[in-house]
Amino acid sequence: MLEELSNLRHKAFGVDSGGLPVYYELSCGNTHDIVHAESLVANCPTSNVVVADKGYDSETVRGFICRFNSSSR
Numbered sequence: 001m002l003e004e005l006s007n008l009r010h011k012a013f014g015v016d017s018g019g020l021p022v023y024y025e026l027s028c029g030n031t032h033d034i035v036h037a038e039s040l041v042a043n044c045p046t047s048n049v050v051v052a053d054k055g056y057d058s059e060t061v062r063g064f065i066c067r068f069n070s071s072s073r
Contacts, residue, residue, distance in 0.1 A: 013025070013040075014040050014041075014043070014044035016045070017047075022044055022045060023040065023043045023044050025039065025040070032055065033053075033055035033056055034055060034056055034058060034061065037052075037056045037058075037061045037064070038061070038064050041061075041064060041065055041068055042068070046068060050065050
């Protein structure tokens, strides 16, 4: 059990404008960030801007963000 938990990493999270976490997901350390992109956007409060690193960069994710009335940067 301890070995299984050591493979989990805090990989994906959403924060508010003050930097406080509002939503997070745990996954294995070898899971790509983009796997969590849509659920992060869907489960975080609606925002005007979504900022993410290059691990989330894809046309599919940008389209999903735009459908939630946010602009991707």
